Amino acid sequence: MQENVAGARVVKAYVREDYEKKRFGKANQDLVDTQLHILLMLSYMTPIMNIVLNAAVVAVIYVGGIRVQTAGVTPGNVMAAITYLSYILNGVMMFAMIFQSVSRGMASYRRIKEVLDCEPVIADGSAAATSQKGRVELNHVSFAYPGGNGEQVLTDVNLVIEPGETVALLGSTGSGKTSLVSLIPRFYDVTDGEVLVDGVNVKDYKVSELRDKIAIALQKSELFSKTIRENIKWGNPEATDEQVLAAAEAAQATEFIFSKPEGLDTMVAEKGMSLSGGQKQRLAISRALLKNAEILILDDSTSALDLKTEARLYEALRTTYRQVTKIIIAQRIASVRGADRIAVVDNGRIVACAPHEELMRSCEIYQDIYRSQLKEGGEIYGE
Ligand code: UTP
Ligand code: MG
Numbered sequence: 001m002q003e004n005v006a007g008a009r010v011v012k013a014y015v016r017e018d019y020e021k022k023r024f025g026k027a028n029q030d031l032v033d034t035q036l037h038i039l040l041m042l043s044y045m046t047p048i049m050n051i052v053l054n055a056a057v058v059a060v061i062y063v064g065g066i067r068v069q070t071a072g073v074t075p076g077n078v079m080a081a082i083t084y085l086s087y088i089l090n091g092v093m094m095f096a097m098i099f100q101s102v103s104r105g106m107a108s109y110r111r112i113k114e115v116l117d118c119e120p121v122i123a124d125g126s127a128a129a130t131s132q133k134g135r136v137e138l139n140h141v142s143f144a145y146p147g148g149n150g151e152q153v154l155t156d157v158n159l160v161i162e163p164g165e166t167v168a169l170l171g172s173t174g175s176g177k178t179s180l181v182s183l184i185p186r187f188y189d190v191t192d193g194e195v196l197v198d199g200v201n202v203k204d205y206k207v208s209e210l211r212d213k214i215a216i217a218l219q220k221s222e223l224f225s226k227t228i229r230e231n232i233k234w235g236n237p238e239a240t241d242e243q244v245l246a247a248a249e250a251a252q253a254t255e256f257i258f259s260k261p262e263g264l265d266t267m268v269a270e271k272g273m274s275l276s277g278g279q280k281q282r283l284a285i286s287r288a289l290l291k292n293a294e295i296l297i298l299d300d301s302t303s304a305l306d307l308k309t310e311a312r313l314y315e316a317l318r319t320t321y322r323q324v325t326k327i328i329i330a331q332r333i334a335s336v337r338g339a340d341r342i343a344v345v346d347n348g349r350i351v352a353c354a355p356h357e358e359l360m361r362s363c364e365i366y367q368d369i370y371r372s373q374l375k376e377g378g379e380i381y382g383e
Contacts, residue, residue: 045096053089057082121146122186125204132198134163134213134294134325136184140193143179153179154348156193163294166318166326167353168336170369171345177329178219180345181297184327185214197295215291217301219329221284223272228257229264231283235291247290250316252309253282277304285313295325302335310335333370342366 004011004020011020064078136159143154153176161167169177182188183195186202195202202210215235223231232244239247244264248254256279260266272280281301288296296317302310317326318338330336333356343353344366352363359366 042100049089049093049096053086053093056085056089060085121189122207124206125201126206127200127204127209130198130200132163134323135196135198136161136295136325136327137196137199138180138183138193139196141180141183141190141195142192143183143188144191145179146188152191152348154183157348157350159343159350159353161325161327163325164323165341166328166339168339168342169327169329169345170331170333170336170342170366172369173331175345176348177345178299181216181299181327181329184295184297185211185216213293214295214297215288215293216297217281217284217288217299219299219301221272221280221301223268223275223280223283225268225270227264228260228266228268228283231268232286232290235287235289239290243290244286246320248282248286250289250313250320251282251285252305252313252316253279253286256282278306278309281305282313289321293324295327296321297327297329299329300331301329303331307332307334314338333366333373344369 001024004024011017060078060081064073064075064081067073068075068078138157138159141154141157142152144150144152157180159167169180171177179188183190184197184202186195186205186207189203197205197210197213224234229241229244232247233239235247236243241264245254248257257263257266268274268283272283275283281304285298285301288298288301302313305313314335317324326339328336328339336342337356339356341353341355342359343350344359344363345351346365351365352359354362360370
């Protein structure tokens with residue numbers, strides 16, 4: 001149900017209504033079959049118990065009748081025996097009922113316990129504060145997703161990013177860029193090697209302290225059904241309106257915000273449905289900027305912006321957020337050629353990390369990407 005409601009547009013676009021109806025019907029039928037099976041079993045139980053009970057009573061009357069005639073047992077005794085017998089059998093029947101409830105309860109208890117007993121893998125450490133601000137270092141990092149098929153996503157990655165530096169990650173889709181940056185706020189733990197933020201291993205930080213240092217705009221921007229102001233302030237609930245506007249200005253979002261009649265008070269529909277892709281991305285960037293963290297990570301956050309707007313955004317980052325360490329993931333060379341260094345990610349490895357001009361001279365993969373993008377639109381230089 002939930003999948004179908006949330007994905008209504010896709011279902012309609014691909015005209016899969018009938019297919020989805022059948023799928024839903026099948027799930028329903030499964031439920032009906034199971035319930036029917038249980039009810040059928042239960043409905044056998046009552047008559048069987050009744051037959052047993054009444055057969056026992058008949059037996060007592062039969063044996064009691066003979067005894068009354070031959071052994072001087074009184075009819076009152078026989079009646080008493082029948083009453084006791086039905087008490088006992090009723091007790092047994094009740095026990096069967098209780099047993100059924102208990103076994104159901106046990107099954108539920110096991111499932112609930114599984115959830116409650118689940119220990120978070122990412123546990124707090126106890127690091128002392130350091131004087132460095134915004135330094136990121138990856139030492140021989142290897143990584144595979146927990147619970148995955150054990151496939152290595154990152155292999156022996158080494159990267160040092162100095163405070164205030166802008167480093168871009170460039171690489172084909174699925175090469176491991178998102179995985180690499182999600183190790184910095186410790187969304188996952190490395191399988192090998194270490195990740196240091198400000199000279200301290202991320203495992204030694206209190207998780208909330210570590211994440212306070214990092215602002216991240218995710219590849220798939222998450223917006224909430226609140227006003228634009230509240231969505232941006234998510235990054236820093238105490239921010240004033242001026243700070244919100246400054247962040248929106250840097251993210252090149254003010255123009256579209258004020259083209260709406262209600263400005264910052266415009267309501268955003270659930271999951272940002274009422275906004276365009278680029279507008280969503282700019283709100284997500286505003287939110288990240290407002291957090292005012294030492295390290296800013298933009299994961300493909302400008303992919304839906306035109307090159308001019310994107311260039312203005314990066315210019316604002318360069319000037320207004322000069323002291324912030326910036327890690328920028330992008331697909332287009334035009335987006336990142338201004339970065340201090342560009343790390344070329346290929347198949348889970350960093351094959352080169354240097355400024356644009358140097359990569360153009362020395363890195364074959366980079367030249368390939370450059371040529372393919374030049375062919376597609378010739379927009380390599382943005383402005
Ligand atoms: P990434 O998500 O790191 O790739 O996945 P990427 O470089 O950012 O790609 P784009 O540009 O956003 O498309 C790297 C590998 O990790 C696996 C994927 O199958 C992919 O091969 N992966 C990713 C998982 O196994 N589990 C996940 O939760 C995410
Ligand atoms: Mg990605």
